[in-house]
Amino acid sequence: MIGLTAVRQALDFGELMREHRAMVFSVAWHFLHDRDLAEEIAQDVFLSLHKNLAGIETPAHAGFWLRKVAVQRAIDAARKRQRRPQVALEDVAEPSVRPPAGDPMLGEMLRKLIATLPETPRMAMILKYQEDLDPTEIAETMGIPLGTVKSHIQRSLALLREKLERRGVGER
């Protein structure tokens, strides 16, 4: 018999769902800009978790696993749709009035602009600003090189700034 000092918590599916459903749903929603599809993907991710629960080590592992699977499924769903989801850039209307900081209109504009980005930079931006992951964590989650993550984020920010300026939204 081998004794271990680490305490292993029992994993409860319901608790994992409560704790992580917003994260999983939001990854899919921000990526696809489609609430119904995001809900469907989120449900599938948790069904998959349930199937694989015996192999999940700890709550931290569960969070890591869920995020990775949510990212994979969202990207797969986008590819199946075979078109850029959502929003063509032309559809992102210029506001008639410059929205103030924190304005929901600005938030919606930003979400739509994010949705116009190509898949990989789009997901990198979501993992950075929704999940507050650092570039190394983003690279690991997405299975892409660290350098690629950094350049995607840099370029995406530059692109967003440019598009916002054209719409009269800029640094105050």
Place this chain on the structure above:
Amino acid sequence: MDWLEQELTQALARKEPAPGFDGRVRARLHRRPQWLAIAATILVMIGGGEAWRQHQGQVAKEQVMTALRIAGSKLNRVQVQLKGTEQ
């Protein structure tokens, strides 16, 4: 973090799915997979012997994978913990 990054953090804040999400997931958990029921019915109806065999095979394969997943994960946990104590 500049103004744009702050706005992005706010814009991309997590949102909850529609109320009742947990219930919808649980409902699907306890339902026999619909595709399985429909596929089985269709196969029986068209009397496709080979198609039925294929279907049965996929079901058997899925069960084998589940069994090995469960047993394998327990053994893997033992293996990981044994390796941890050796270090």
Place this chain on the structure above:
Amino acid sequence: MRPMLTLALGGALAATLWAQQFKFNLDHLASKASDSVDLSLNSSMLQFAGKFFDGKDPDEVKVKKLIGGIEGIYIKSFQFKNDGAYLPADLEKVRSQLKAPEWSRIVGVKSGGDSENIEVWVRNENGKVSGVAILASEPRQLTVANLVGNIDLDSLADLGGHFGLPKMKKK
């Protein structure tokens, strides 16, 4: 005549029980469980399933090789909402069968505070492994598995570490 008949029947019964090497006696827990898995895969089922594994997928090739030596897989796994849904006696009824001379416990892992316990037993016959028993218990989860045949434990553990799962980072 009667003794021969008894012997013949005994032989037939032994052949049936060979399919599963010990009784689980855990069916009463199913009604208490929030989720349960109950799998009985005998030799012919495993052979049949083996034909449907993809020879080009590296994981499936490993699985097919693994099940080649297995004659049966029997698993009952229960997930409970609360602690105390099953009793130590439930597990002891299984364990007591493994105290037969042909079984030996090869490893037991316990986490701090007795919150998790995994035991692995092997059955030896004529110097060869002919079966494996896994008993895994946590406050809200109970799994008992019997794998019959010549089991490659290392391969199974290795497969179990990455079945469609991102690997756990060791920090």
